Amino acid sequence: MRFVAAVGLPYPFELAFMQRALLASVCVGVFAPLIGTFLVQKRLSLIGDGIGHVAFAGVGAGVVLGTSELWTALVFAVAGSLAIEWLRRRRRASGDVALALLFYSGIALGVVLLSLDDALTGEVFGYLVGAPLTVTDGEVLGIVALAVGIVAVVVALRRPLFSIVTDDDWSRVAGLPVDGLNVLLGVVTAAAVVAAMRIVGILLVAAMMVLPVATAQLVARSFAGTLRIAVAVGVATSVAGLAASRLWGLAPGGTIVLLAAGTFAIASIARRAVARSPVRTQA
Protein backbone atom coordinates (compact mmCIF):
# COMPACT_ATOMS: atom_id res chain seq x y z
CA MET A 1 0.00 0.00 0.00
CA ARG A 2 1.28 3.47 -0.89
CA PHE A 3 0.53 6.35 1.44
CA VAL A 4 2.51 8.81 -0.61
CA ALA A 5 2.21 8.49 -4.38
CA ALA A 6 3.90 10.90 -6.73
CA VAL A 7 1.80 14.01 -7.27
CA GLY A 8 2.46 16.80 -9.74
CA LEU A 9 5.29 18.68 -8.07
CA PRO A 10 8.12 20.33 -10.03
CA TYR A 11 11.76 19.24 -9.99
CA PRO A 12 13.44 18.39 -7.60
CA PHE A 13 10.32 17.05 -5.89
CA GLU A 14 8.74 15.22 -8.84
CA LEU A 15 9.57 11.70 -7.65
CA ALA A 16 7.70 9.73 -4.96
CA PHE A 17 10.80 9.22 -2.76
CA MET A 18 11.49 12.98 -2.84
CA GLN A 19 7.89 13.70 -1.92
CA ARG A 20 8.03 11.31 1.03
CA ALA A 21 11.23 13.05 2.14
CA LEU A 22 9.61 16.46 1.62
CA LEU A 23 6.57 15.62 3.72
CA ALA A 24 8.70 14.19 6.53
CA SER A 25 11.17 17.12 6.41
CA VAL A 26 8.42 19.73 6.54
CA CYS A 27 7.04 17.96 9.63
CA VAL A 28 10.46 18.13 11.29
CA GLY A 29 10.79 21.78 10.25
CA VAL A 30 7.56 22.51 12.12
CA PHE A 31 7.79 20.49 15.32
CA ALA A 32 11.52 20.62 16.11
CA PRO A 33 11.74 24.46 16.40
CA LEU A 34 8.32 24.55 18.11
CA ILE A 35 9.43 22.33 20.97
CA GLY A 36 12.94 23.80 20.78
CA THR A 37 11.70 27.28 21.70
CA PHE A 38 10.63 26.01 25.13
CA LEU A 39 13.86 24.03 25.57
CA VAL A 40 16.04 27.04 24.69
CA GLN A 41 14.07 29.18 27.15
CA LYS A 42 14.61 26.50 29.79
CA ARG A 43 18.35 26.45 28.95
CA LEU A 44 18.12 22.81 27.90
CA SER A 45 19.27 23.39 24.31
CA LEU A 46 21.27 20.19 24.15
CA ILE A 47 18.76 17.87 25.82
CA GLY A 48 17.61 16.67 22.38
CA ASP A 49 21.15 15.44 21.75
CA GLY A 50 21.13 13.42 24.96
CA ILE A 51 17.73 11.89 24.31
CA GLY A 52 18.98 11.02 20.82
CA HIS A 53 21.79 8.95 22.36
CA VAL A 54 19.21 6.96 24.32
CA ALA A 55 16.99 6.62 21.24
CA PHE A 56 19.94 4.96 19.48
CA ALA A 57 19.75 2.13 22.00
CA GLY A 58 16.13 1.76 20.90
CA VAL A 59 17.22 1.51 17.26
CA GLY A 60 19.58 -1.31 18.25
CA ALA A 61 16.89 -3.05 20.27
CA GLY A 62 14.46 -2.75 17.34
CA VAL A 63 16.96 -4.41 14.99
CA VAL A 64 17.74 -7.25 17.42
CA LEU A 65 14.08 -7.84 18.37
CA GLY A 66 12.82 -7.43 14.83
CA THR A 67 10.42 -4.69 15.91
CA SER A 68 9.95 -1.31 14.26
CA GLU A 69 13.07 0.80 14.86
CA LEU A 70 10.96 3.98 15.00
CA TRP A 71 8.54 2.81 17.68
CA THR A 72 11.15 0.91 19.70
CA ALA A 73 13.33 4.03 19.68
CA LEU A 74 10.30 6.01 20.87
CA VAL A 75 9.88 3.70 23.88
CA PHE A 76 13.59 4.11 24.77
CA ALA A 77 13.56 7.87 24.21
CA VAL A 78 10.47 8.40 26.37
CA ALA A 79 11.97 6.22 29.12
CA GLY A 80 15.19 8.23 28.79
CA SER A 81 13.36 11.56 29.07
CA LEU A 82 11.57 10.35 32.21
CA ALA A 83 14.89 9.24 33.68
CA ILE A 84 16.44 12.64 32.88
CA GLU A 85 13.58 14.47 34.60
CA TRP A 86 13.88 12.17 37.60
CA LEU A 87 17.65 12.72 37.80
CA ARG A 88 17.25 16.47 37.43
CA ARG A 89 14.87 16.52 40.37
CA ARG A 90 16.67 14.06 42.60
CA ARG A 91 20.32 14.92 42.21
CA ARG A 92 20.82 18.54 41.41
CA ALA A 93 24.49 18.63 42.38
CA SER A 94 25.76 15.68 40.37
CA GLY A 95 23.05 15.77 37.72
CA ASP A 96 25.61 16.51 35.04
CA VAL A 97 27.55 13.29 35.58
CA ALA A 98 24.33 11.30 35.95
CA LEU A 99 23.15 12.60 32.56
CA ALA A 100 26.47 11.69 30.93
CA LEU A 101 26.15 8.17 32.36
CA LEU A 102 22.66 7.83 30.91
CA PHE A 103 23.49 9.25 27.47
CA TYR A 104 26.68 7.30 26.83
CA SER A 105 25.24 4.08 28.21
CA GLY A 106 22.45 4.61 25.70
CA ILE A 107 24.65 4.99 22.65
CA ALA A 108 26.98 2.19 23.80
CA LEU A 109 24.02 -0.13 24.28
CA GLY A 110 22.85 0.72 20.76
CA VAL A 111 26.26 -0.09 19.29
CA VAL A 112 26.54 -3.40 21.18
CA LEU A 113 22.99 -4.49 20.31
CA LEU A 114 23.56 -3.72 16.63
CA SER A 115 26.87 -5.65 16.63
CA LEU A 116 24.99 -8.68 17.99
CA ASP A 117 22.97 -8.69 14.81
CA ASP A 118 25.90 -7.79 12.55
CA ALA A 119 23.88 -4.69 11.74
CA LEU A 120 26.52 -1.98 12.24
CA THR A 121 26.24 -1.12 8.57
CA GLY A 122 25.49 1.80 6.31
CA GLU A 123 21.81 1.54 7.03
CA VAL A 124 22.36 2.32 10.70
CA PHE A 125 24.44 5.30 9.62
CA GLY A 126 21.18 6.77 8.30
CA TYR A 127 19.87 6.99 11.87
CA LEU A 128 22.97 8.90 12.95
CA VAL A 129 23.14 11.50 10.18
CA GLY A 130 19.70 11.22 8.61
CA ALA A 131 18.57 9.61 5.36
CA PRO A 132 15.28 11.23 4.36
CA LEU A 133 15.45 9.96 0.78
CA THR A 134 15.05 6.37 1.96
CA VAL A 135 12.09 6.79 4.35
CA THR A 136 9.35 4.28 3.74
CA ASP A 137 5.63 4.94 3.57
CA GLY A 138 5.19 3.43 7.02
CA GLU A 139 7.89 5.69 8.46
CA VAL A 140 6.39 8.78 6.84
CA LEU A 141 3.04 7.89 8.35
CA GLY A 142 4.67 7.46 11.78
CA ILE A 143 6.50 10.78 11.48
CA VAL A 144 3.31 12.61 10.44
CA ALA A 145 1.37 11.03 13.32
CA LEU A 146 4.05 12.04 15.84
CA ALA A 147 4.20 15.53 14.33
CA VAL A 148 0.44 16.01 14.69
CA GLY A 149 0.60 14.85 18.31
CA ILE A 150 3.58 17.08 19.18
CA VAL A 151 2.11 20.19 17.53
CA ALA A 152 -1.31 19.63 19.15
CA VAL A 153 0.18 19.29 22.64
CA VAL A 154 2.55 22.25 22.32
CA VAL A 155 0.01 24.61 20.76
CA ALA A 156 -2.71 23.70 23.27
CA LEU A 157 -0.40 24.04 26.27
CA ARG A 158 1.80 26.90 25.04
CA ARG A 159 0.70 29.29 27.81
CA PRO A 160 1.34 27.01 30.82
CA LEU A 161 4.53 25.73 29.17
CA PHE A 162 5.67 29.34 28.66
CA SER A 163 4.98 30.00 32.32
CA ILE A 164 6.92 27.01 33.68
CA VAL A 165 9.97 27.53 31.46
CA THR A 166 10.17 31.26 32.25
CA ASP A 167 9.30 31.39 35.97
CA ASP A 168 9.34 28.14 37.92
CA ASP A 169 8.92 29.81 41.34
CA TRP A 170 5.85 31.82 40.40
CA SER A 171 4.30 28.91 38.48
CA ARG A 172 4.48 26.69 41.56
CA VAL A 173 2.86 29.30 43.81
CA ALA A 174 0.20 29.85 41.12
CA GLY A 175 -0.68 26.16 41.41
CA LEU A 176 0.39 25.09 37.93
CA PRO A 177 1.33 21.38 37.77
CA VAL A 178 4.98 22.29 37.15
CA ASP A 179 6.43 18.80 37.64
CA GLY A 180 3.80 17.19 35.43
CA LEU A 181 4.28 19.76 32.67
CA ASN A 182 8.07 19.26 32.83
CA VAL A 183 7.56 15.52 32.36
CA LEU A 184 5.20 16.21 29.46
CA LEU A 185 7.76 18.54 27.86
CA GLY A 186 10.36 15.75 28.17
CA VAL A 187 8.07 13.16 26.61
CA VAL A 188 7.18 15.47 23.72
CA THR A 189 10.90 16.19 23.20
CA ALA A 190 11.55 12.42 23.07
CA ALA A 191 8.81 12.04 20.44
CA ALA A 192 10.35 14.91 18.44
CA VAL A 193 13.84 13.37 18.57
CA VAL A 194 12.57 10.02 17.32
CA ALA A 195 10.36 11.53 14.62
CA ALA A 196 13.32 13.60 13.37
CA MET A 197 16.06 10.96 13.56
CA ARG A 198 15.42 9.46 10.11
CA ILE A 199 15.44 12.93 8.56
CA VAL A 200 18.33 14.87 10.11
CA GLY A 201 19.82 12.05 12.22
CA ILE A 202 20.45 11.54 15.93
CA LEU A 203 23.70 13.54 15.75
CA LEU A 204 21.96 16.57 14.23
CA VAL A 205 18.48 16.48 15.72
CA ALA A 206 19.26 18.98 18.49
CA ALA A 207 20.43 21.43 15.81
CA MET A 208 16.92 21.64 14.35
CA MET A 209 15.56 22.26 17.83
CA VAL A 210 17.98 25.10 18.52
CA LEU A 211 19.29 26.83 15.37
CA PRO A 212 15.93 28.07 13.98
CA VAL A 213 15.08 29.30 17.50
CA ALA A 214 18.42 31.10 17.77
CA THR A 215 17.61 32.89 14.50
CA ALA A 216 14.09 33.76 15.68
CA GLN A 217 15.44 35.17 18.96
CA LEU A 218 17.42 37.74 16.96
CA VAL A 219 14.40 38.97 15.05
CA ALA A 220 11.28 38.38 17.14
CA ARG A 221 9.94 40.76 19.78
CA SER A 222 7.53 38.36 21.49
CA PHE A 223 7.35 34.72 22.54
CA ALA A 224 4.55 34.01 20.05
CA GLY A 225 6.60 35.72 17.34
CA THR A 226 9.63 33.60 18.24
CA LEU A 227 7.55 30.44 17.82
CA ARG A 228 6.24 31.57 14.42
CA ILE A 229 9.60 32.71 13.04
CA ALA A 230 11.42 29.61 14.33
CA VAL A 231 8.89 27.35 12.59
CA ALA A 232 9.14 29.40 9.38
CA VAL A 233 12.95 29.10 9.43
CA GLY A 234 12.69 25.37 10.23
CA VAL A 235 10.35 24.67 7.32
CA ALA A 236 12.24 26.88 4.85
CA THR A 237 15.64 25.35 5.63
CA SER A 238 14.20 21.82 5.53
CA VAL A 239 12.69 22.32 2.07
CA ALA A 240 15.71 24.22 0.73
CA GLY A 241 18.15 21.71 2.23
CA LEU A 242 16.31 18.81 0.68
CA ALA A 243 16.21 20.51 -2.72
CA ALA A 244 19.92 21.38 -2.52
CA SER A 245 20.81 17.82 -1.61
CA ARG A 246 19.05 16.53 -4.74
CA LEU A 247 20.49 19.23 -6.99
CA TRP A 248 24.11 18.78 -5.91
CA GLY A 249 24.07 15.28 -4.46
CA LEU A 250 24.73 16.40 -0.86
CA ALA A 251 23.81 14.60 2.37
CA PRO A 252 20.30 15.97 3.11
CA GLY A 253 20.45 16.00 6.94
CA GLY A 254 23.74 17.88 7.02
CA THR A 255 22.64 20.28 4.26
CA ILE A 256 19.45 21.18 6.16
CA VAL A 257 21.38 21.86 9.36
CA LEU A 258 24.09 23.87 7.56
CA LEU A 259 21.39 26.02 5.98
CA ALA A 260 19.84 26.58 9.42
CA ALA A 261 23.26 27.59 10.75
CA GLY A 262 23.82 29.86 7.73
CA THR A 263 20.44 31.52 8.26
CA PHE A 264 21.44 32.26 11.84
CA ALA A 265 24.75 33.76 10.71
CA ILE A 266 23.04 36.01 8.13
CA ALA A 267 20.34 37.13 10.60
CA SER A 268 23.01 37.85 13.17
CA ILE A 269 25.07 40.01 10.77
CA ALA A 270 21.94 41.77 9.47
CA ARG A 271 20.83 42.56 13.00
CA ARG A 272 24.17 44.13 13.83
CA ALA A 273 24.02 46.19 10.67
CA VAL A 274 20.54 47.44 11.58
CA ALA A 275 21.62 48.23 15.14
CA ARG A 276 24.53 50.34 13.83
CA SER A 277 22.43 52.12 11.25
CA PRO A 278 22.08 55.85 12.05
CA VAL A 279 18.41 55.96 10.95
CA ARG A 280 17.39 53.62 13.74
CA THR A 281 14.35 55.17 15.37
CA GLN A 282 13.60 52.70 18.13
CA ALA A 283 14.48 54.22 21.51
Next chain:
Amino acid sequence: MASAAAEREPDTAPLLVAEGLRFGYERDPVLHDVDLAIAPGEFVALVGPNGSGKSTLLQLLLGRLRPWEGTVRLFGRPPERLSDRGRIGYVPQRPSLASEVPATVEELVASGRLTEGRWWRPFSRADRETVRHALESVGLADLARRPLNELSGGQQQRAFIARAFASGPSLLVLDEPIAGVDQASQRRFRDALVHEIREHGAGVLLVSHELSAVAHDVDRVVVLKGTIVFDGSPAELASSGVSLGIHAEDLPLWLEELR
Protein backbone atom coordinates in the same frame (compact mmCIF):
# COMPACT_ATOMS: atom_id res chain seq x y z
CA MET B 1 -12.32 54.63 51.84
CA ALA B 2 -12.42 51.43 53.84
CA SER B 3 -16.20 51.49 53.59
CA ALA B 4 -16.30 50.59 49.89
CA ALA B 5 -14.49 47.36 50.61
CA ALA B 6 -16.61 46.74 53.70
CA GLU B 7 -19.90 47.08 51.79
CA ARG B 8 -18.96 44.54 49.18
CA GLU B 9 -17.02 42.21 51.40
CA PRO B 10 -18.91 41.77 54.66
CA ASP B 11 -16.91 38.60 55.31
CA THR B 12 -14.04 39.62 57.54
CA ALA B 13 -12.71 36.11 58.13
CA PRO B 14 -8.93 36.37 57.95
CA LEU B 15 -7.32 35.64 54.58
CA LEU B 16 -4.24 34.25 56.22
CA VAL B 17 -3.63 32.82 59.68
CA ALA B 18 -0.34 31.38 60.91
CA GLU B 19 -0.08 30.02 64.43
CA GLY B 20 2.92 28.86 66.41
CA LEU B 21 5.19 28.40 63.37
CA ARG B 22 8.55 26.80 63.98
CA PHE B 23 10.88 25.96 61.15
CA GLY B 24 14.54 25.64 60.25
CA TYR B 25 16.98 24.17 57.79
CA GLU B 26 18.93 21.05 58.79
CA ARG B 27 18.77 21.28 62.58
CA ASP B 28 19.04 25.04 63.08
CA PRO B 29 15.73 26.75 63.77
CA VAL B 30 15.23 29.93 61.71
CA LEU B 31 11.75 30.79 62.96
CA HIS B 32 9.96 30.08 66.22
CA ASP B 33 6.59 31.01 67.77
CA VAL B 34 5.45 33.03 64.76
CA ASP B 35 1.79 34.11 64.83
CA LEU B 36 0.41 36.23 62.02
CA ALA B 37 -3.04 37.03 60.64
CA ILE B 38 -4.13 39.21 57.71
CA ALA B 39 -7.73 40.37 57.26
CA PRO B 40 -9.39 41.43 54.00
CA GLY B 41 -8.47 44.98 53.05
CA GLU B 42 -5.55 45.02 55.45
CA PHE B 43 -2.12 46.27 54.39
CA VAL B 44 0.63 44.56 56.37
CA ALA B 45 4.32 45.32 55.93
CA LEU B 46 6.76 42.61 57.01
CA VAL B 47 10.23 43.91 57.81
CA GLY B 48 13.33 42.49 59.44
CA PRO B 49 17.11 42.54 59.17
CA ASN B 50 18.86 40.33 56.64
CA GLY B 51 18.71 36.69 57.67
CA SER B 52 15.73 37.27 59.96
CA GLY B 53 13.70 34.58 58.19
CA LYS B 54 11.42 36.79 56.07
CA SER B 55 11.79 34.75 52.89
CA THR B 56 11.47 31.50 54.84
CA LEU B 57 8.28 32.77 56.46
CA LEU B 58 6.84 33.64 53.04
CA GLN B 59 7.65 30.15 51.75
CA LEU B 60 5.83 28.68 54.76
CA LEU B 61 2.82 30.96 54.30
CA LEU B 62 2.59 30.08 50.59
CA GLY B 63 2.83 26.35 51.30
CA ARG B 64 6.19 25.93 49.55
CA LEU B 65 7.69 24.71 52.85
CA ARG B 66 6.03 22.75 55.67
CA PRO B 67 6.56 24.03 59.23
CA TRP B 68 8.14 21.78 61.87
CA GLU B 69 5.39 22.92 64.22
CA GLY B 70 2.34 25.13 63.95
CA THR B 71 -0.28 25.65 61.27
CA VAL B 72 -0.91 27.88 58.27
CA ARG B 73 -4.39 28.53 56.90
CA LEU B 74 -4.93 30.36 53.61
CA PHE B 75 -8.60 31.27 53.20
CA GLY B 76 -9.35 28.76 55.96
CA ARG B 77 -7.50 25.86 54.32
CA PRO B 78 -4.03 24.35 54.56
CA PRO B 79 -1.97 25.90 51.69
CA GLU B 80 -1.31 22.54 50.03
CA ARG B 81 -5.06 21.87 49.82
CA LEU B 82 -5.96 25.26 48.41
CA SER B 83 -7.48 24.63 45.00
CA ASP B 84 -8.13 28.20 43.89
CA ARG B 85 -4.52 29.42 43.79
CA GLY B 86 -5.59 32.49 41.82
CA ARG B 87 -6.70 34.01 45.12
CA ILE B 88 -3.01 34.54 45.89
CA GLY B 89 -1.23 37.20 43.85
CA TYR B 90 2.48 36.51 44.24
CA VAL B 91 5.37 38.75 43.21
CA PRO B 92 8.64 36.85 43.71
CA GLN B 93 11.78 38.52 45.01
CA ARG B 94 13.79 40.10 42.19
CA PRO B 95 11.89 38.11 39.59
CA SER B 96 14.45 37.53 36.89
CA LEU B 97 12.39 36.06 34.12
CA ALA B 98 14.54 33.60 32.23
CA SER B 99 14.70 35.70 29.08
CA GLU B 100 16.53 33.60 26.54
CA VAL B 101 13.55 34.13 24.28
CA PRO B 102 11.85 37.52 24.01
CA ALA B 103 8.46 37.84 25.70
CA THR B 104 6.18 40.86 25.73
CA VAL B 105 4.76 42.54 28.81
CA GLU B 106 1.32 41.33 27.76
CA GLU B 107 2.49 37.71 27.41
CA LEU B 108 3.90 37.80 30.93
CA VAL B 109 0.82 39.40 32.47
CA ALA B 110 -1.48 36.98 30.60
CA SER B 111 0.12 34.06 32.47
CA GLY B 112 -1.57 35.50 35.56
CA ARG B 113 -4.85 34.21 34.11
CA LEU B 114 -3.57 30.61 34.22
CA THR B 115 -4.17 30.46 37.97
CA GLU B 116 -7.93 30.28 37.54
CA GLY B 117 -7.55 26.54 37.93
CA ARG B 118 -8.29 25.48 34.38
CA TRP B 119 -4.85 26.28 33.02
CA TRP B 120 -5.33 24.34 29.77
CA ARG B 121 -8.37 26.25 28.51
CA PRO B 122 -8.17 28.84 25.71
CA PHE B 123 -8.33 32.50 26.73
CA SER B 124 -11.69 34.22 26.62
CA ARG B 125 -12.56 37.83 25.93
CA ALA B 126 -12.97 38.29 29.70
CA ASP B 127 -9.38 37.04 30.20
CA ARG B 128 -8.06 39.59 27.72
CA GLU B 129 -10.12 42.31 29.39
CA THR B 130 -8.70 41.42 32.81
CA VAL B 131 -5.15 41.47 31.44
CA ARG B 132 -5.75 44.90 29.91
CA HIS B 133 -7.15 46.18 33.20
CA ALA B 134 -4.14 44.81 35.13
CA LEU B 135 -1.78 46.54 32.68
CA GLU B 136 -3.65 49.82 33.05
CA SER B 137 -3.60 49.63 36.83
CA VAL B 138 0.22 49.64 36.83
CA GLY B 139 0.47 52.18 33.99
CA LEU B 140 1.91 49.79 31.40
CA ALA B 141 -0.98 49.67 28.90
CA ASP B 142 1.07 51.62 26.34
CA LEU B 143 3.99 49.22 26.64
CA ALA B 144 1.92 46.01 26.44
CA ARG B 145 3.50 44.84 23.17
CA ARG B 146 7.05 45.76 24.08
CA PRO B 147 9.57 43.02 24.90
CA LEU B 148 10.06 42.84 28.64
CA ASN B 149 13.85 43.10 28.40
CA GLU B 150 13.57 46.52 26.72
CA LEU B 151 11.88 47.97 29.83
CA SER B 152 13.55 49.68 32.79
CA GLY B 153 13.89 47.78 36.07
CA GLY B 154 10.94 49.66 37.57
CA GLN B 155 8.74 49.01 34.55
CA GLN B 156 9.64 45.31 34.60
CA GLN B 157 8.78 45.16 38.27
CA ARG B 158 5.37 46.68 37.54
CA ALA B 159 4.80 44.03 34.87
CA PHE B 160 5.34 41.30 37.48
CA ILE B 161 2.91 43.08 39.79
CA ALA B 162 0.35 43.26 36.96
CA ARG B 163 0.74 39.49 36.49
CA ALA B 164 -0.19 39.08 40.17
CA PHE B 165 -3.19 41.41 39.73
CA ALA B 166 -4.37 39.50 36.64
CA SER B 167 -5.60 36.53 38.66
CA GLY B 168 -7.97 38.77 40.65
CA PRO B 169 -6.26 37.97 43.95
CA SER B 170 -7.81 38.29 47.43
CA LEU B 171 -4.35 38.29 49.00
CA LEU B 172 -1.25 39.89 47.50
CA VAL B 173 2.12 38.61 48.67
CA LEU B 174 5.01 40.76 47.49
CA ASP B 175 8.64 39.91 48.26
CA GLU B 176 10.87 43.03 48.12
CA PRO B 177 9.01 44.38 45.10
CA ILE B 178 10.46 47.88 45.04
CA ALA B 179 14.10 47.21 45.89
CA GLY B 180 16.14 49.45 43.62
CA VAL B 181 13.14 50.82 41.73
CA ASP B 182 12.95 54.49 40.68
CA GLN B 183 10.71 56.99 42.49
CA ALA B 184 8.11 57.25 39.69
CA SER B 185 7.69 53.48 39.59
CA GLN B 186 7.42 53.39 43.40
CA ARG B 187 4.55 55.90 43.26
CA ARG B 188 2.81 53.87 40.53
CA PHE B 189 3.32 50.76 42.59
CA ARG B 190 1.80 52.43 45.67
CA ASP B 191 -1.23 53.66 43.70
CA ALA B 192 -1.83 50.23 42.20
CA LEU B 193 -1.64 48.51 45.58
CA VAL B 194 -4.01 50.99 47.21
CA HIS B 195 -6.40 50.53 44.29
CA GLU B 196 -6.43 46.75 44.81
CA ILE B 197 -7.10 47.18 48.54
CA ARG B 198 -9.87 49.79 48.20
CA GLU B 199 -11.63 48.58 45.07
CA HIS B 200 -11.26 44.85 45.51
CA GLY B 201 -10.86 44.49 49.28
CA ALA B 202 -7.60 42.61 48.81
CA GLY B 203 -5.27 42.01 51.75
CA VAL B 204 -1.59 42.79 51.22
CA LEU B 205 1.53 41.28 52.74
CA LEU B 206 4.48 43.36 51.62
CA VAL B 207 8.06 42.38 52.46
CA SER B 208 10.23 45.44 52.03
CA HIS B 209 12.87 47.65 53.57
CA GLU B 210 11.73 50.65 51.62
CA LEU B 211 8.40 51.62 53.09
CA SER B 212 8.54 55.38 52.51
CA ALA B 213 6.38 55.14 49.35
CA VAL B 214 3.58 53.36 51.27
CA ALA B 215 4.15 54.91 54.72
CA HIS B 216 0.69 56.49 54.84
CA ASP B 217 -1.14 53.40 53.59
CA VAL B 218 0.29 50.61 55.75
CA ASP B 219 -2.11 49.42 58.49
CA ARG B 220 0.37 47.27 60.39
CA VAL B 221 4.09 46.82 60.53
CA VAL B 222 5.35 43.38 61.56
CA VAL B 223 9.00 43.17 62.53
CA LEU B 224 10.57 39.74 62.29
CA LYS B 225 13.79 38.55 63.86
CA GLY B 226 13.49 34.79 64.23
CA THR B 227 10.15 35.54 65.82
CA ILE B 228 7.82 38.54 65.68
CA VAL B 229 9.35 41.27 67.84
CA PHE B 230 6.87 44.02 66.92
CA ASP B 231 3.36 43.98 65.48
CA GLY B 232 1.47 47.26 65.46
CA SER B 233 0.50 50.40 63.57
CA PRO B 234 3.05 52.78 62.04
CA ALA B 235 1.99 55.26 64.76
CA GLU B 236 2.96 52.81 67.48
CA LEU B 237 6.23 52.16 65.69
CA ALA B 238 6.79 55.92 65.49
CA SER B 239 6.33 56.20 69.26
CA SER B 240 9.38 53.97 69.60
CA GLY B 241 11.29 56.49 67.51
CA VAL B 242 11.10 54.85 64.07
CA SER B 243 9.30 56.70 61.29
CA LEU B 244 8.45 54.97 58.02
CA GLY B 245 7.91 58.06 55.96
CA ILE B 246 10.03 61.00 56.92
CA HIS B 247 13.36 59.34 57.48
CA ALA B 248 13.49 56.50 55.04
CA GLU B 249 16.85 55.42 56.43
CA ASP B 250 15.56 55.05 59.99
CA LEU B 251 13.97 51.69 59.44
CA PRO B 252 16.94 49.79 58.01
CA LEU B 253 19.19 51.31 60.70
CA TRP B 254 16.79 50.34 63.45
CA LEU B 255 16.44 46.85 62.05
CA GLU B 256 20.20 46.35 62.02
CA GLU B 257 20.41 47.49 65.67
CA LEU B 258 17.76 44.96 66.69
CA ARG B 259 19.06 42.16 68.85
